[in-house]
Amino acid sequence: MVNPKEIRDYAAGLLEQGxxxxxxGYRRGTAGCFAEPCTxxxxxxxxxxxxxxxxxxxxxxxxxxxxxxxxxxxTPDRRPIGIVAKGCDSRAVAVLLQENYFKREEVxxxxxxxxxxxxxxxRKLKNSLKGRSAxxxxxxxxxxxxxxTRAGESELPAREVLADRCxxxxxATPKLHDVLFGESLAERGYDAPFRAVKAAEATxxxxxxATWQHHFDRCLRCFACRxxxxxxxCPECVVDSTSFVITPQTxxxxxxxxxRWCERxxxxxxxxxxxxxxxIHLAGRCVDCGECERVCPVxxxxxxxxxxxxxxxxxQFDYQAGRDYDRPALISSFxxxxxxxxxx
Amino acid sequence: MMDNIYLPKIGRIAGIExxxxxxxxxxxxxxxxxxxxxxxxxxGQCAMLSIFGRGESMISIASSPLVKDYKQFSIMRMGRVTxxxxxxxxxxxxxIRGPYGNQFPLDDWKGRDLVFIGGGVGLAPIWPVIQTxxxxxxxxxxxxxxxxxxxxxxxxxxxxxxxxxxSADVQLSVDAPEAGWPAYVGFVPANxxxxxxxxxxxxxxxxxxxxMIKFVIQNLGQxxxxxxxxxxxxxxxxxxxxxxxxxxxxxxxxxxVKGPVYSWAELKSLPQEY
Amino acid sequence: xxxxLAKEKxxxxxxxxxxxxxxxxxxxxxxxxxxxxxxxxxxxHTNTVGSVKAxxxxxxxxxxxxxxxxxERPSLVPTLPEPxxxxxxxxxxxxxxxxxxxxxxxxxxxxxxxYWARRDKLILVGLAxxxxxxxxxxxxAAGGSPCSEEGLDIxxxxxxxRYHVRGVTAKGIEVMERGRDAxxxxxxxxxxxxxxxxxAACKEPQRTFGDLVAIPDAIRRNFEAPLWDEMARHCIGCGxxxxxxxxCHCFDINDEVSSPGKxxxxxxxxxxxxPDFTLHTSGHNPRDNLGMRLRQRVSHxxxxxxxxxxxxxxxxxxxxxxxxxxxxxxxxxxxRVSQS
Numbered sequence: 001m002v003n004p005k006e007i008r009d010y011a012a013g014l015l016e017q018g019x020x021x022x023x024x025g026y027r028r029g030t031a032g033c034f035a036e037p038c039t040x041x042x043x044x045x046x047x048x049x050x051x052x053x054x055x056x057x058x059x060x061x062x063x064x065x066x067x068x069x070x071x072x073x074x075t076p077d078r079r080p081i082g083i084v085a086k087g088c089d090s091r092a093v094a095v096l097l098q099e100n101y102f103k104r105e106e107v108x109x110x111x112x113x114x115x116x117x118x119x120x121x122x123r124k125l126k127n128s129l130k131g132r133s134a135x136x137x138x139x140x141x142x143x144x145x146x147x148x149t150r151a152g153e154s155e156l157p158a159r160e161v162l163a164d165r166c167x168x169x170x171x172a173t174p175k176l177h178d179v180l181f182g183e184s185l186a187e188r189g190y191d192a193p194f195r196a197v198k199a200a201e202a203t204x205x206x207x208x209x210a211t212w213q214h215h216f217d218r219c220l221r222c223f224a225c226r227x228x229x230x231x232x233x234c235p236e237c238v239v240d241s242t243s244f245v246i247t248p249q250t251x252x253x254x255x256x257x258x259x260r261w262c263e264r265x266x267x268x269x270x271x272x273x274x275x276x277x278x279x280i281h282l283a284g285r286c287v288d289c290g291e292c293e294r295v296c297p298v299x300x301x302x303x304x305x306x307x308x309x310x311x312x313x314x315x316q317f318d319y320q321a322g323r324d325y326d327r328p329a330l331i332s333s334f335x336x337x338x339x340x341x342x343x344x
Numbered sequence: 345m346m347d348n349i350y351l352p353k354i355g356r357i358a359g360i361e362x363x364x365x366x367x368x369x370x371x372x373x374x375x376x377x378x379x380x381x382x383x384x385x386x387x388g389q390c391a392m393l394s395i396f397g398r399g400e401s402m403i404s405i406a407s408s409p410l411v412k413d414y415k416q417f418s419i420m421r422m423g424r425v426t427x428x429x430x431x432x433x434x435x436x437x438x439x440i441r442g443p444y445g446n447q448f449p450l451d452d453w454k455g456r457d458l459v460f461i462g463g464g465v466g467l468a469p470i471w472p473v474i475q476t477x478x479x480x481x482x483x484x485x486x487x488x489x490x491x492x493x494x495x496x497x498x499x500x501x502x503x504x505x506x507x508x509x510x511s512a513d514v515q516l517s518v519d520a521p522e523a524g525w526p527a528y529v530g531f532v533p534a535n536x537x538x539x540x541x542x543x544x545x546x547x548x549x550x551x552x553x554x555x556m557i558k559f560v561i562q563n564l565g566q567x568x569x570x571x572x573x574x575x576x577x578x579x580x581x582x583x584x585x586x587x588x589x590x591x592x593x594x595x596x597x598x599x600x601v602k603g604p605v606y607s608w609a610e611l612k613s614l615p616q617e618y
Numbered sequence: 619x620x621x622x623l624a625k626e627k628x629x630x631x632x633x634x635x636x637x638x639x640x641x642x643x644x645x646x647x648x649x650x651x652x653x654x655x656x657x658x659x660x661x662x663h664t665n666t667v668g669s670v671k672a673x674x675x676x677x678x679x680x681x682x683x684x685x686x687x688x689x690e691r692p693s694l695v696p697t698l699p700e701p702x703x704x705x706x707x708x709x710x711x712x713x714x715x716x717x718x719x720x721x722x723x724x725x726x727x728x729x730x731x732x733y734w735a736r737r738d739k740l741i742l743v744g745l746a747x748x749x750x751x752x753x754x755x756x757x758x759a760a761g762g763s764p765c766s767e768e769g770l771d772i773x774x775x776x777x778x779x780r781y782h783v784r785g786v787t788a789k790g791i792e793v794m795e796r797g798r799d800a801x802x803x804x805x806x807x808x809x810x811x812x813x814x815x816x817x818a819a820c821k822e823p824q825r826t827f828g829d830l831v832a833i834p835d836a837i838r839r840n841f842e843a844p845l846w847d848e849m850a851r852h853c854i855g856c857g858x859x860x861x862x863x864x865x866c867h868c869f870d871i872n873d874e875v876s877s878p879g880k881x882x883x884x885x886x887x888x889x890x891x892x893p894d895f896t897l898h899t900s901g902h903n904p905r906d907n908l909g910m911r912l913r914q915r916v917s918h919x920x921x922x923x924x925x926x927x928x929x930x931x932x933x934x935x936x937x938x939x940x941x942x943x944x945x946x947x948x949x950x951x952x953x954r955v956s957q958s
Contacts, residue, residue: 036945039851
C-alpha cells in the first residue's frame with residue numbers, strides 16, 4: 001500500500017532542492033470527505049499532501065493552466081513542475097508531451113499506482129451509504145475500500161464504489177513517471193476495457209438515439225466537462241462563439257464574421273453539437289480519466305462518447321492514447337498497415 | 345399589462361455620415377421613429393440598438409435632448425453588431441430601446457465654466473452635453489472643448505466643430521505631426537496642460553480611450569481640479585440595459601442603470617472593474 | 619391554515635390540482651431533480667441538483683420571434699409565456715428563500731415581464747429539512763433556517779407517518795383548499811410535534827463561517843488582498859456554481875437565426891465565471907482572471923446585494939460547494955475573508 005508520507009517527503013525534497021517551482025497534488029478539502037487539488041511552493045507545505053481513494057481530479061489540467069499563464073506572462077517562469085499522477089493522469093501528461101504542449105524536462109511526474117483499487121465514484125458511494133455522507137474514505141488494502149461514517153467504520157469491496165473508469169482501467173500504474181510509489185499490478189480483477197461502451201452499443205440505434213436525446217436535453221451547458229479536461233486546452237473553442245481570442249489587433253470583420261457553430265441555448269440540438277464536437281476532438285487523445293463524467297452535475301454518461309472513439313482507435317489502429325509519449329500521436333501519424341478501406 | 349422592456353421599438357435610419365475611415369471607422373446615424381413612439385432622453389444616456397439577426401449593442405445617444413426629431417448615434421466598427429450597422433443603408437429599419445442610464449447634472453453646473461475633453465470616438469457620449477450647453481449658452485461661463493484624434497482624418501463632427509467655434513473655445517489636436525495642421529500636435533492630456541484651463545468655478549467632463557482618461561484626470565488634478573469637479577462616462581459590456589443581466593457592474597452599481605456618468609469622486613470609491 | 623396530511627393522502631391532494639401543472643422531486647439518472655409529477659411524489663429527496671429558480675427564470679427564454687427582409691418592416695412577435703398555475707412540491711427552505719431575492723432583481727428599476735408571467739403562476743410547496751441534506755448546508759449561517767417559510771406558499775413538515783402542512787400565503791391556502799378532503803385538522807399534539815421537529819432541525823450541525831453582519835466589511839477590507847487569487851487558483855471556470863445556484867440570475871441575450879432574416883431573440887443563463895462574461899469587444903476584460911471572478915461571485919452575494927437590497931443573495935443551499943469539481947468552497951472563502 002502506498003504510504004502518503006513517502007509522497008510528502010519526495011515532494012518536499014523536490015522543492016527543497018529547487019528542482020521544481022511547485023508541486024501539484026491533493027490535500028484534504030473543506031467540502032466533505034473528498035480531496036481537492038493543491039499547489040505547493042514551499043517544502044513545509046508538503047505535510048498537507050494526501051493519497052486516498054478520494055483523489056479524484058486529473059491534475060494534468062493544472063500543467064495546462066500553468067502553461068497558459070506563463071504564455072500570457074511578461075516574466076514567464078518555466079521552471080519544472082512536480083505533479084502527483086495516477087495511471088490515467090500520467091497518460092494525460094503523456095498526450096500533452098506528444099502534442100508538444102510542454103517538454104519532458106519541464107515536468108516531474110510523481111507516479112502513484114492505484115494498485116488493486118482506484119478512486120471512488122461519489123455517486124456510487126452516496127448510493128451505497130443510502131444518501132448519507134462519508135467522513136473518511138481510505139484504501140482498505142487489497143481490493144477493498146474502508147469507509148467511516150457517523151455510524152462507524154465499514155469495509156466495502158472496491159468494485160461496489162470504484163468509478164467506472166477505474167473498473168475498466170487498463171493501466172492503473174503510471175507508465176510515464178520520474179518516481180513511482182506503490183506496486184505495479186499486472187492483473188486487476190475488474191471489468192474488461194470498453195465494457196460499458198460495448199454494452200451500450202449492443203442496443204438498437206433507435207434506443208441509443210433516444211438515450212442520447214434524453215441526455216443532451218438535460219445538459220446545462222455549464223461546460224464543466226470541457227473546463228476540467230486537461231486535453232481540452234484550445235484557447236478558442238468552436239462551440240463557444242464568444243470566447244475566441246481577441247487582441248487589440250483583431251479586426252472588426254473577423255469578430256463580425258465569426259460563424260456561430262453553436263448557439264448558447266441549452267437545447268437538444270445545440271447540446272448534441274457541443275458534446276459530439278468535443279468527443280470527435282478528443283478521438284485518439286482521450287485517456288479515459290473520466291473527469292468529464294465525474295464533474296457533470298446532471299450525470300450525463302459522457303465517458304461513453306469518448307471511450308467509443310478510443311475503442312475505435314484501439315481496435316482499428318492498436319492505439320492507446322498516452323501509452324507512449326515518445327511515439328507520434330494517432331492523428332498525426334500514418335502506417336502502411338493502417339486500415340484504409342475508406343479511401344477506395 | 346407590464347411594459348415589455350426587452351421588445352424594441354422600430355427605428356429608421358434617416359441619415360448616415362461617414363466620420364472616419366480605416367480600421368476604426370466611425371459612422372454617425374440619424375435614427376427616426378416611424379411609428380411616432382420615440383422617447384425623450386437626457387445628456388449622457390444610452391440606447392440599446394439592434395439589427396435583427398445580428399444582436400444588440402448599447403450605444404450612447406450623441407444628439408442633444410433638445411433635438412426632438414431624431415436621435416444620433418456615432419458608432420465605431422468594432423464587432424458583430426457595429427459592423428452590421430456600418431453595412432446598413434439609409435431607410436433601413438432597426439430595433440431601438442431605451443433610454444438607459446443616468447445623466448450629466450447639467451442644471452447643477454449653471455454659472456460655471458465648462459471644460460470638455462474628448463478623444464477619438466469618446467467624443468460621442470459627451471457631445472449631447474456640449475450641444476446642450478452651447479444651446480443654453482447664456483447659462484454657463486466659459487466653454488472650452490478639447491478634442492484629439494490620431495490624425496486629422498480621424499476627427500469626428502468636423503462641420504459641427506466649425507459651428508461650435510462661434511460659442512466655445514475649441515482646442516483640437518492630432519497625435520502626430522502632419523503637413524498643414526494648424527493646431528496642437530500631441531496627445532490630448534498634453535494639450536490640456538498646454539492650455540491649462542482654470543479650475544476656478546469650473547467643471548471638467550472627459551471621455552475617450554481608457555489610457556487618455558487616466559492621464560486627463562491626473563492632469564486635471566495637477567491643474568487644481570477637485571475630484572468633485574471632474575466627470576466622466578464609463579462603459580462595460582452590457583446585454584440587458586435594465587440592471588438584471590449582471591455583467592456591467594462596477595462594484596454594487598450596474599453601469600446601465602446607475603451609470604454611465606460618474607464624478608471622479610464617486611468613481612474613485614468603486615472597484616476598478618471597467 | 620394548519621392541516622395534517624397522512625402520507626398516503628399526498629396522492630389525493632396532488633390529484634385535486636387539476637388544471638395545474640404539478641412538479642416534484644424525482645430521482646433519475648442518479649440525481650434528484652424536479653420533474654413533472656404523475657401520481658405520487660417522492661419527498662425523500664436530499665436537495666434537487668437544479669434549483670427552483672428555473673420555474674420562473676428558465677435557462678432559455680425566447681423574448682420574441684423576428685422576421686426582417688431588408689427594405690421591409692420587421693415583424694416582431696413577442697412570446698410572453700402563458701403558463702398554467704404551476705405547483706412545485708418538495709421545495710427546500712433555502713430555495714424558497716431564494717425566490718424573494720430573485721423577485722427583487724426582476725422587479726427593481728424595471729419589471730421583467732417574462733419572469734413575472736411565470737412567477738405569478740408559481741406556487742411553492744416547501745418541505746422543512748428535518749436533517750441536513752448535505753454536509754455543505756449552511757442556511758443558518760446565511761440567515762435562514764431549515765424550516766424557514768420565507769418565499770414559500772406552503773410549508774410541509776415530515777412527522778414520520780404524516781405531514782404537517784401550513785398555508786403561508788393566500789395562494790398556498792387556496793391550493794390547500796382544493797385538496798381539502800385529503801387533510802385533517804391539526805391537533806394541539808401535532809402542533810407540538812412540529813415545533814419539536816423544527817427545534818431539533820435547527821440544532822443539526824451545519825457549515826458555519828464568521829459573523830454574517832461583519833462580512834461586507836470583511837470583503838471591503840480584503841478587496842485587493844491576494845487571497846482571492848489563492849482561493850481561485852484551482853478554479854476551472856465552469857458554470858456549475860452559478861447555474862445550480864438558487865439566486866444567480868445573470869443572463870445573456872442573443873439573436874438565434876434559423877434562416878436569413880428570421881429567428882428569435884433569446885435569453886439564456888450566463889455565468890460570471892466564464893471569461894467572456896465581461897469581455898469587451900475591444901478585447902479589454904475588466905475581470906480578466908479567476909481571482910477577480912471569484913471575488914465577484916462572493917461580493918455579489920455578500921456585499922453588493924447587501925448594499926443594494928439590505929440582505930444577502932445567498933441562502934446557504936450548499937450546491938456550489940458540493941458540486942464544485944475542484945473543492946472551491948464559498949463557506950471556507952467567507953471564513954477566510956472574515957479572519958483576514
